[in-house]
Amino acid sequence: MADNILIIHPRDNVGVALKILAAGEKAMAKGIEELTALEEIPASHKIALRDISAGEEIIKYGEVVAVCTRYIKKGQWVHTHNLESKRWRK
Amino acid sequence: MKEITGYERKNGNFGIRNHVLVLPTVSCVNGVINRISREVPEAVCLTHAHGCGRGGPRDLQILFRLLCGLMHNPNVGGVVLIGLGCEVSNTKNLFPLIKEAGKPIEIFNVQEDGGSLQTAKKGAAAARRISSNIRNQPRVPFSWDKLLVSMECGGSDAMSGVTANVAMGALSDWLVEKGATVIFGENTEMIGTTHVLARRAKNEQAARQIEQMINRAEKLTQDVMGNLASLVISPGNMDGGMSTIAEKSMGCIFKGGTTTINQVVDYGEIPTAKGLILQDGPGYDGDSMAGLAASGSQLMFFSTGRGTPAGFPALPVIKVASNTRIYEAMKDDMDVNAGSLVEGRSLPELRTEMINLMIQVINGEKTKAEANVMDVFTLMTVNPPF
Numbered sequence: 001m002a003d004n005i006l007i008i009h010p011r012d013n014v015g016v017a018l019k020i021l022a023a024g025e026k027a028m029a030k031g032i033e034e035l036t037a038l039e040e041i042p043a044s045h046k047i048a049l050r051d052i053s054a055g056e057e058i059i060k061y062g063e064v065v066a067v068c069t070r071y072i073k074k075g076q077w078v079h080t081h082n083l084e085s086k087r088w089r090k
Numbered sequence: 091m092k093e094i095t096g097y098e099r100k101n102g103n104f105g106i107r108n109h110v111l112v113l114p115t116v117s118c119v120n121g122v123i124n125r126i127s128r129e130v131p132e133a134v135c136l137t138h139a140h141g142c143g144r145g146g147p148r149d150l151q152i153l154f155r156l157l158c159g160l161m162h163n164p165n166v167g168g169v170v171l172i173g174l175g176c177e178v179s180n181t182k183n184l185f186p187l188i189k190e191a192g193k194p195i196e197i198f199n200v201q202e203d204g205g206s207l208q209t210a211k212k213g214a215a216a217a218r219r220i221s222s223n224i225r226n227q228p229r230v231p232f233s234w235d236k237l238l239v240s241m242e243c244g245g246s247d248a249m250s251g252v253t254a255n256v257a258m259g260a261l262s263d264w265l266v267e268k269g270a271t272v273i274f275g276e277n278t279e280m281i282g283t284t285h286v287l288a289r290r291a292k293n294e295q296a297a298r299q300i301e302q303m304i305n306r307a308e309k310l311t312q313d314v315m316g317n318l319a320s321l322v323i324s325p326g327n328m329d330g331g332m333s334t335i336a337e338k339s340m341g342c343i344f345k346g347g348t349t350t351i352n353q354v355v356d357y358g359e360i361p362t363a364k365g366l367i368l369q370d371g372p373g374y375d376g377d378s379m380a381g382l383a384a385s386g387s388q389l390m391f392f393s394t395g396r397g398t399p400a401g402f403p404a405l406p407v408i409k410v411a412s413n414t415r416i417y418e419a420m421k422d423d424m425d426v427n428a429g430s431l432v433e434g435r436s437l438p439e440l441r442t443e444m445i446n447l448m449i450q451v452i453n454g455e456k457t458k459a460e461a462n463v464m465d466v467f468t469l470m471t472v473n474p475p476f
Binding site: 002003006008016017018019030042043044045046058060061062063064065066078079080083084085086 | 248286330334336433434
């Protein structure tokens with residue numbers, strides 16, 4: 001089966017959905033073990049590759065792009081509801 | 091790997107094209123340029139909206155640097171410069187800056203050369219003369235360290251930062267490894283990434299320049315857009331999965347790859363370092379492309395997700411579609427489908443395709459934008475005309 005998520009950088013703790021992932025769907029990319037989408041992940045949105053605690057940094061492109069505001073389980077959707085920007089909060 | 095070939099210039103640069111450039115000093119003589127264009131279709135004839143009426147030092151600096159930079163661009167084998175006579179950027183002021191360009195340059199002025207029709211006639215004859223002189227110049231092999239490739243993104247969508255810019259980033263890293271130089275600008279699209287870019291700077295000075303550049307871009311955005319500044323990350327961006335300005339900007343700057351930033355240059359300034367270079371230029375595609383071309387770039391990669399056909403005169407622009415839908419919908423405009431990453435293609439495979447295409451383009455194969463003559467030429471100004 002083809003990959004349905006992309007991990008841009010080895011340090012990333014989120015992957016990018018290459019197509020819409022249904023709740024319960026297996027997420028696949030080279031170099032990752034068992035990962036299941038716990039909820040629907042829209043295409044081009046982020047899925048947690050591991051558990052992320054509140055206050056932890058969200059890493060994409062190998063860099064800090066946001067800070068987690070509440071506990072995110074591996075396989076959950078990562079977006080504005082569970083992270084915040086370090087600047088220009090809105 | 092196939093060798094890359096180009097046209098050797100007297101100053102040691104190599105063009106990958108051998109164009110005759112016909113350029114006005116001021117918008118007042120654009121009509122003369124248009125006449126020459128009809129008479130000598132093989133010449134690259136540009137018109138622009140500048141030359142007078144913007145007297146501030148910053149705008150004059152930009153104007154002179156951009157006009158001279160285009161004439162110096164290695165892809166230009168010869169120049170016909172058409173002036174008026176009374177303009178600020180007149181040929182007398184420009185000549186000392188271009189006389190060492192190492193290529194034939196012929197200059198005419200409408201007020202001294204018998205008016206517009208006579209000047210057009212003389213200009214067309216000069217363009218034909220230069221064209222026939224450089225036509226048979228042979229291509230010769232040159233080394234990668236003589237290549238300056240620019241990376242641009244425009245008409246972006248949610249996949250631009252996931253597919254196309256990631257692929258261009260991988261290519262940028264490959265080019266730097268080969269000894270080539272890679273440049274990208276669009277300072278508005280660096281907002282939120284100061285911590286990333288400054289850390290990657292070669293030295294303290296470059297790091298300070300990066301901080302200043304991004305702070306200025308951020309302040310300008312807030313000054314000009316006021317409460318709308320937050321729209322730099324728009325609801326549409328968020329629907330596309332970009333949660334923060336830093337994440338959106340990371341998707342843009344990733345097109346330059348991950349190597350050390352060896353120099354920060356001003357808009358249209360020619361870099362003196364090799365490797366990865368940042369340009370303090372605007373996000374608007376036309377203005378940005380002109381700055382990158384004036385910096386001496388011979389080749390450009392341009393990612394797009396919504397789909398823009400824009401190319402640049404005298405510079406092959408390779409269009410990289412971020413998704414298969416727009417690649418298919420604008421097939422005549424797109425050179426590479428980075429959307430194939432979504433369909434199971436690996437990043438190394440896509441990068442190899444891009445390297446092979448790049449070598450073919452360097453060696454003379456036309457890109458879609460080049461073949462379609464989708465030339466766009468605009469340049470940045472700071473102040474309004476008066």
